[in-house]
Amino acid sequence: MDTERTEIGALGEFGLISELTRNLPSRQKSTILGVGDDAAVISAPEKGLHTVVSKDLLCEGVHFDLMYAPLKHLGYKAIVVNISDICAMNAKPTQVLVGLALSNRFSVEAAKELYSGMQLACERYGVDLIGGDTTSSRAGLMLSVTALGVVQEQNMTLRNGAKSGDLLVASGELGGAYMGLQVLEREKHVFKEAPGAQPDLTGFEALLERQLKPEARVDVIEELAKLELVPSAMIDISDGLASEALHIAAQSGCGVRVYEDKIPMSEQMYETARAFNLDPTLCTLSGGEDYELLFTVPQDRFEDIRNHPMFSIVGHMTEDPNERKLITRNGMETELKAQGWDGLKDPS
Amino acid sequence: MDTERTEIGALGEFGLISELTRNLPSRQKSTILGVGDDAAVISAPEKGLHTVVSKDLLCEGVHFDLMYAPLKHLGYKAIVVNISDICAMNAKPTQVLVGLALSNRFSVEAAKELYSGMQLACERYGVDLIGGDTTSSRAGLMLSVTALGVVQEQNMTLRNGAKSGDLLVASGELGGAYMGLQVLEREKHVFKEAPGAQPDLTGFEALLERQLKPEARVDVIEELAKLELVPSAMIDISDGLASEALHIAAQSGCGVRVYEDKIPMSEQMYETARAFNLDPTLCTLSGGEDYELLFTVPQDRFEDIRNHPMFSIVGHMTEDPNERKLITRNGMETELKAQGWDGLKDPS
Secondary structure (H helix, E strand, O other), X not given: OOOOOOEHHHHXXXXXXXXXXXXXXXXXXXXXXXXXXXXXXXXXXXXXXXXXXXXXXXXXXXXXXXXXXXXXXXXXXXXXXXXXXXXXXXXXXXXXXXXXXXXXXXEHHHHHHHHHHHHHHHHHHOOEEEEEEEEEOOOOOEEEEEEEEEEEHHHOOOOOOOOOOOEEEEEOOOOHHHHHHHHHHHHHHHHHHOXXXXXXXXXOHHHHHHXXXXXXXXXXXXXXXXXXXXXXXXXXXXXXHHHHHHHHHHHHOOEEEEEHHHOOOOHHHHHHHHHOXXXXXXXXXXXXXXXXXXXXXXXXXXXXXXXXXXXXXXXXEEOOOOOEEEEOOOOOEEEXXXXXXXXXXXXX | OOOOOOEHHHHHHHHHHHHHOOOOOOOOOOEEEOOOOOOXXXXXXXXXXXXXXXXXXXXXXOOEOOOOOOHHHHHHHHHHHHHHHHHOOOOEEEEEEEEEEEOOOOEHHXXXXXXXXXXXXXXXXXXXXXXEEEEEOOOOOEEEEEEEEEEEHHHOOOOOOOOOOOEEEEEOOOOHHHHHHHHHHHHHHHHHHOOOOOOXXXXXXXXXHHHHOOOOOHHHHHHHHHOOOOOOEEEEEOOXXXXXXHHHHHHHOOEEEEEHHHOOOOHHHHHHHHHXXXXXXXXXXXXXXXXXXXXXXXXXXXXXXXXXXXXXXXXXXXXXXXXXXXXXXXXXEEEOOOOOOOOOOOOO
């Protein structure tokens, strides 16, 4: 793809950083000073606003595979997953800082490709890239992003505020990112058996996009503000619906019941899962990386939610903290289990 | 050292994080919410204060060698180098977030050892560990720290405010961290030739401490406040005096003259350098990792600085932005060159 290859050593750390961070625009009034000093500077938010800060690491071979994740998409995704954490606090993202560790198999052009994806995400979400660090690594690529945002004190939404009786609500459709990953893994396997084979990805575009270029639901946060609806608890769905529902339940001291027939899934996700001999429900429960939002609201907000095109009521919270149930399509009750993708499982 | 070894996979990501972040104290009033949700929350600082944010990566084999860096020291150092960046803005450190990527050769006990060093540094500097991420890596250990601090708007000190005629001032003594590294490298070499040989580090304790357990100069920031002295420019010395002096000069559009006989060095550093056949001056100019502060002040503050035990006037800024001079002990003028340690040089 790249016709040019400039070794990173040819520029050095300062050269590379200045190459990557040239002409970074400033979109947020609160950004006083961006890249180029010992630290970035942001002004205090208006009275009544809190600052929220999240941090995520993405490691090659654990969180992504460069065999199918284009660098630009990867940069985009690294920003998005952090912005998603900010959204999960019911906050508005404002700034990001980016740490990049690269082994010497990466060229300056590759680093620029990564950065272009990060800048695209910053543009899309109106956030400023205000700082970071770039260094070499002994092996592989690693991205570390810190995101900042602001939230009205009274709108701040933690994971621990759900009450018995609250509705459990998910945005969007689930399981797509996981199915996208399955498609990519299959084609990687085909390619390994027969190098030179062109991957056959036609018809799976939407699933692939969910996996490779997810979006953070800032629109959901804006919609909640319009509805004047502050969730009692919220989390973003990075490890699958089951894991996140259990987090809310555990941290809120509630039980939870999830109804299989209420879980939102796209027809394409459903059909592809069947074709791959996978249980579509399991893909939504344990698949992860959808970056949708899962939140709880008091029952008296039922009317705001039930026919809203953004939202699906997938269950409700209960009194008994030991209750963790999935109610299947045929009415059976089974244990809701978190078999979510775990960043600390042995990656090999 | 460790008698127990618990595999990280046995706890999983959430288990490890909760093991590592149990009982984290909160020391800063501004910390509203620490570890355990999608993001940490901090309250807006008082009117007139800005927030500063810095981020640094430390990669195994590039920034540290576990053959001689004990994990606890490494955790301590990872926090300190970020706090040093906050100091370099003339700000007060308040919170840190920690990202940790570990390969499966590390045990839970090793991760706890690292964390204990980070917590010790947090205690020493009165900052709160409010969040982060823990994940596996394919190879080695990588630490990513984000530090936050606050600064009075009018005290904020960037790199670009130095003026011609300003005095160039360094805190503490330079070159010690680099000499400590040379001692460790020598003993590593001896050990490789004759495994089982006990390292001979007696008499080098102070240098080793500079390398393995550096401190950030928050006391210098406090002293500047007492003196009601806001430097015109400031940077922390992580890459050697030459590199940092040139950064201030370049970003301020000034020239700079550094006087060899004014560079502060300890007798031990000097003697050890000579014994290693190294030029002590070069160790201070290009050695790096001292984490002292380098700043500029107008000449009319000369009296505040000249006999102050914390400070050494090492040179001054000049009109011509092309002037970058080292004036040697014998009065010769040579080019001041940044041969600083570069995180992007091939680590092998």
